Amino acid sequence: MRSSRSYCCAPSFDARRRAIGPxxxxxxxxxxxxxxxxxxxxxxxxxxxxxxxxxxxxxxxHSPTASAPGSSASAAPSLVxxxxxxxxxxxxxxxxxxxxxxxxWTPDGDESVLRVRERGRAFARPARAQAQxxxxxxxxxxxxxxxxxxxxxxVSGYLGTEEFSLRPARAMVFDGFLIPLxxxxxxxxxxxxxxxxVTRAPSRGIKTSAAVLxxxxxxxxxxxxxxxxxxxxxxxxxxxxxxDAMLRARPAIPLxxxxxxxxxxxxxxxxxxxxxxxxxxxxxxxxxxxxxFEDIVFGWVPLSDVTTRGGQSSAAFxxxxxxxxxxxxxxxxxxxxxxxxxxxxxxxxxxxxDAVVVGKILRGTRIxxxxxxxxxxxxxxxxxxxxxxxxxVSFEVEESEIAACVVER
Numbered sequence: 001m002r003s004s005r006s007y008c009c010a011p012s013f014d015a016r017r018r019a020i021g022p023x024x025x026x027x028x029x030x031x032x033x034x035x036x037x038x039x040x041x042x043x044x045x046x047x048x049x050x051x052x053x054x055x056x057x058x059x060x061x062h063s064p065t066a067s068a069p070g071s072s073a074s075a076a077p078s079l080v081x082x083x084x085x086x087x088x089x090x091x092x093x094x095x096x097x098x099x100x101x102x103x104x105w106t107p108d109g110d111e112s113v114l115r116v117r118e119r120g121r122a123f124a125r126p127a128r129a130q131a132q133x134x135x136x137x138x139x140x141x142x143x144x145x146x147x148x149x150x151x152x153x154x155v156s157g158y159l160g161t162e163e164f165s166l167r168p169a170r171a172m173v174f175d176g177f178l179i180p181l182x183x184x185x186x187x188x189x190x191x192x193x194x195x196x197x198v199t200r201a202p203s204r205g206i207k208t209s210a211a212v213l214x215x216x217x218x219x220x221x222x223x224x225x226x227x228x229x230x231x232x233x234x235x236x237x238x239x240x241x242x243x244d245a246m247l248r249a250r251p252a253i254p255l256x257x258x259x260x261x262x263x264x265x266x267x268x269x270x271x272x273x274x275x276x277x278x279x280x281x282x283x284x285x286x287x288x289x290x291x292x293f294e295d296i297v298f299g300w301v302p303l304s305d306v307t308t309r310g311g312q313s314s315a316a317f318x319x320x321x322x323x324x325x326x327x328x329x330x331x332x333x334x335x336x337x338x339x340x341x342x343x344x345x346x347x348x349x350x351x352x353x354d355a356v357v358v359g360k361i362l363r364g365t366r367i368x369x370x371x372x373x374x375x376x377x378x379x380x381x382x383x384x385x386x387x388x389x390x391x392x393v394s395f396e397v398e399e400s401e402i403a404a405c406v407v408e409r
Contacts, residue, residue: 061317087348089357090156092145093136097191098219100166103147105131106222108165114157114387116349116356118143123358123393124155124348129386132226133164139190140191148386152365155347155358155387161187168200169223171232172199172324176257177264177299179235182228187212194219203293205274207252207266236281236289242307245278247290248305255299259285267301278306339367341405348376350394358395367402375399 021336030122106128113122119142129148132157135141143158165185173179180186180200190270196219247253249272254263259282267290277289280297289296345367347359355376368380376396383386389395 009196011263014057046291087357088116089356090158090359091158092134092147094180095137096134096145097137097193098133098135098222100133100219100222100224102131102133102134102224105129106226107159108163110238112159112163113390114146114155114358115143116157116351116358118158118159121351122390123351124157124387124389126155126157126159126387129387131224135188135191135196136163137193141188143152150386151382151384152362153382153387154348154360154362155360155385157387158408165224165226166196167223167226167228168221168230169225169228170230171222172180172198172215172217172221173235174215175208175264177232177255178202178206178213179232179296179298181232181291181294181296182230183226186222188212192216196222198222200295202265203295205268205292206255206271206295207268208264208298214297236286236296236298239279242277242279242289243308245276245286245288245306245308247274247276247288247301248307249273250305253301253305255301256285257299259283259287259360261300264299265297267297276306278308336406337369339369339405340364340408341367341402343384345401346395348396349389350376350378350396350399352392355396361397366396366408367405369402372399377402382386 023099072305073136080117107126110125112126114124114126115122126146126148127150129150131149132147133157136145141161143160144164145156146159146164147154147156149155167182167184167186168180171179178200184200187201188196190197195216198213198217199214201212202208246314247267247269249269251266251268253267253269253335255265255267256263262338274290274292279287281287281303285300285304286306287298287300288306291297339363345361345363347361348356349356351360368382369377370380371378375398377399379395379397
């Protein structure tokens, strides 16, 4: 649901370039996004285009992962007329439970979008990039903060939790019988300092009494990469020679942690008889190891539900690896002028006339300009950019920010 917005308007307020107060939370809290200087007069009544910005205070000068106790990214902002700090900006949450990075991150599907804040307006589609993700402290988080960078561009915004995948970085077991494989998507219900309460919905062939399985894991056990690798056999009982076998196709095969113990889940083979690894047998029960889509399931089942195929397994538990395929970026337009700057340049998104700082272009990176309007320069977005503006949105820089840059012809 889109939150309501308030505006602080001066008589000379420029409706074409109004900066939205609720988009900006803690202007000084994100060191990578520097507030652009403003060439307008300091007298709002005489300025041709005075804008709205947040009042700053000492509590706003915190790092992305360390803030004053009780601070919140959703706190109601205070609005003042401030021509010398005039653009709203995307800021990270005040405190983070986990900070995760990837050198080669790809978004989940083609419909993922970056927003200016949690539940805020969307302005861009993320692309393949280096990524830094912050997951906030607390329960019921609606989104994660993402800082994406590639080819000299940095773009930041919020991804909805349904548009973002958390994955296992190492072998982890849920409820003593289920190990998610590297491509498996994990959820979380709560962020705590240095750890998350992680959830995994079992694959289609497993039935449990709970809708999801839960376990607390440190941030180091988790990743945002979609091509990780680890050895799940580190959590499976070791046997000298597991045998190839078949699990009979029948509904509700009880799975227990011990021979004849109380069931912790029920196996319902989705495709008829399923190939499994037979680890050992004791009396009327057999311990098996089964790959069910994106999970490994292991435990004890009735021996009568297992038939051996003869011979030993051709492979034991070896390394499991999943290789992801990245998404491309949109192609750039042709620029009317080209610039290179000796300092980072704040990157602005024009969202239906609202100017929001969403990142920066690093020093020395070529900037392709297409046209100028109202003190801003519209940019051509390269195909290697970490995000591409949505229809109706453009990426721009303030004209004053590139006035001293080298012009390339």
